[in-house]
Amino acid sequence: MANKVFSSAQAALADIVQDGQTLAVRGFGLCGIPEALIAALREKKKKNLTCISNNAGVDGFGLGLLLETRQVKKMISSYVGENKEFERQYLAGELELEFTPQGTLAEKLRAGGAGIPAFFTKTGVGTLVAEGKEVREFDGEQYIMEHALTADIALVKAWKADKSGNLIFRRTARNFNPMVATAGRITVVEVEEIVENGTFDPDAVHTPGIFVQRIVLNATPEKRIEQRTLSA
Numbered sequence: 289m290a291n292k293v294f295s296s297a298q299a300a301l302a303d304i305v306q307d308g309q310t311l312a313v314r315g316f317g318l319c320g321i322p323e324a325l326i327a328a329l330r331e332k333k334k335k336n337l338t339c340i341s342n343n344a345g346v347d348g349f350g351l352g353l354l355l356e357t358r359q360v361k362k363m364i365s366s367y368v369g370e371n372k373e374f375e376r377q378y379l380a381g382e383l384e385l386e387f388t389p390q391g392t393l394a395e396k397l398r399a400g401g402a403g404i405p406a407f408f409t410k411t412g413v414g415t416l417v418a419e420g421k422e423v424r425e426f427d428g429e430q431y432i433m434e435h436a437l438t439a440d441i442a443l444v445k446a447w448k449a450d451k452s453g454n455l456i457f458r459r460t461a462r463n464f465n466p467m468v469a470t471a472g473r474i475t476v477v478e479v480e481e482i483v484e485n486g487t488f489d490p491d492a493v494h495t496p497g498i499f500v501q502r503i504v505l506n507a508t509p510e511k512r513i514e515q516r517t518l519s520a
Contacts, residue, residue, distance in 0.1 A: 291451075292451065292452070292453050292497075292500065292501065292502055292503050293451055293482060293503050293504075293505075294502055294503065294504050295504075296324075296328070296504060297324040297325045297327065297328035297478065297504045297506070298328045298331065299504075300325070300328070300476050300502045300503075300504045301325065301328050301329060301332060301441075301476065304441060304474055304476075305329065305332050305334050305441065306334060306440075307334050307335050307336050307337075308335075308336045308337070308361075309334070309337060309338070309439075309440040309441060310337075310338040310339075310340065310438075310439045310440050310441075311329075311337055311338070311339050311340070311439055311440065311441050311442070311443060312339075312340040312341070312397065312437070312438075312439035312441075312442045312443070312468045312471050312472055313326065313339055313340070313341045313351060313442075313443045313468075314341065314342075314442075314443070314444055314445065314463065314464045314465045314467075314468040315341070315342070315345075315350065315445060315461075315463065315464070315465075316342055316343075316460070316463040316464065318345060318346065318349065318350055318511075318513070319460055319461050319463060320445050320457070320460070320461035320462065320463050320464075320465055321345065321350050321351075321445055322443045322444060322445040322476075322477075322478040323350075323445075323478070323506065323509045323510060323511075324478050324504065324506040324509070325443045325445075325476060325478050325504065326345075326350060326351060326353060326354065326443065327353065329354065329359075329443070330353045330354055330357060330359065333357070333359070334359060335358070335359050335361075336359075336361040337354070337359055337360050337361060337362075338360075338361060338362040338363075338364065339351060339354070339360050339362070339363055339364070340364040340365075340393075340397070340437055340439060340468075341363070341364075341365055342365060342366055342367055342390060342393065342463075342464060343365055343366070343367040343368065343369070343370065343371065343374075344360075344363060344365065344368070344371045344374045345370070345371060346370045346371055347371055347372055347373050351371075352371050352373060352374070355371065355373045355374055355377060355383070356373060358382075360383065361383070361384060362383070362384035362385070362386065363378075363383060363384070363385050363386070364386045364388060364393070364437065365385065365386075365387065365388065365393075366387065366388050366389060366390040366392075366393050367390070368385075387416075387417070388417075389411045389412055389417060391411060392409055392411050392412065392417075392434055393437075393464075394464055394467055395407065395409070395434070396434055396435070396436050396437040397436075397437050397464065397467040397468055397470075397471045398467045398470070398471075399436035399437075400436035400437045400438040400439075400470075400471040401438075401467060401469075401470025401471040401499070402470070404436055405435065405436055406433050406434060406435045406436060407433070407434055407436070408424060408426070408431035408432065408433050408434075409431060409432060409434055410429060410430070410431055410432075411432075412432055413430045413431065413432055414430075417432070418432045421433055421434070437471060438471050438472070438473070439468075439471055439472045439473065440472070440473050440474070441472055441473070441474050441475075441476065442468045442469060442471055442472025442473075442474070442475040442476070443468075443476055443478070444465050444468055444469045444472075444475060444476070444477045444478070444500075445461065445465060445477070445478050445479075445509075446465065446477050446478070446479045446494075446495070447461065447479065447480055447481070448479055448480065448481045448482070448483060448488075449477060449479040449481075449482055449483075449497075449500070449503050450482070450483050450484065450485050450486070450487055450488055450497070451482065451483075451484060451485050451503075452485050452497035453477065453496075453497030453498075453499070453500030453501070453503055454488055454493045454495070454496060454497040454500075455469065455477060455479070455493065455494055455495040455497075455500065456488065456492055456493060456494055457494050457495075462494065465495075466494055466495050469495045469499045469500065470495070470499050472499075474501050474502070475499055475500050475501055475502070476501065476502040476503075476504065477500050477502070477503050477504070478504050478505075478506050478509075479503060479504070479505060479506070480505075480506065480507055480508075480509065481505075481507065482503060482505055
């Protein structure tokens with residue numbers, strides 16, 4: 289069996305990242321993001337990237353790092369809010385943006401990973417989301433067709449992995465990560481702990497190792513908080 293464990297995030301990305309690729313990068317806000325892999329991607333200085341992600345982190349952290357260096361050509365996202373540079377680039381016409389409802393975005397990734405090319409949903413019917421998309425009627429209701437999403441590279445954050453790539457996520461940090469892990473042609477996972485094969489109860493595994501090609505250890509991620517509310 290091929291060794292999936294790489295010595296660093298830089299090593300894991302060294303021979304696979306190219307200009308113009310599509311990357312699926314997961315997390316929700318700053319929760320469950322692959323911090324080390326994003327930083328390594330910035331160091332690679334590849335350009336014209338399309339990033340599929342719920343949002344783009346915040347200014348100076350997460351995918352915000354790639355926006356600062358103008359490495360991203362297009363975002364496929366459902367939320368802009370926390371990143372002022374994301375907002376500025378979009379409004380200035382410097383960044384392409386494909387807005388996708390959050391649940392639809394998750395399902396597009398899940399479908400891509402399952403080999404399903406498209407599906408129908410009521411979400412977005414009668415809105416800008418439906419423009420240019422096929423509309424069909426089922427049981428007297430209108431639905432729009434959404435195409436699945438896949439990526440050249442998927443960057444995922446998990447809590448633990450064994451050396452075969454079986455993954456366990458931790459609580460809300462799971463978010464979109466399992467869908468993204470299945471949708472990448474090459475899936476690279478950043479974890480806080482790597483254990484020997486056979487350690488996990490099979491019922492505890494959230495994503496099977498067959499979907500994972502590369503693993504990197506980041507035992508002490510920053511896990512920055514977007515907004516901290518303190519009471520007096």
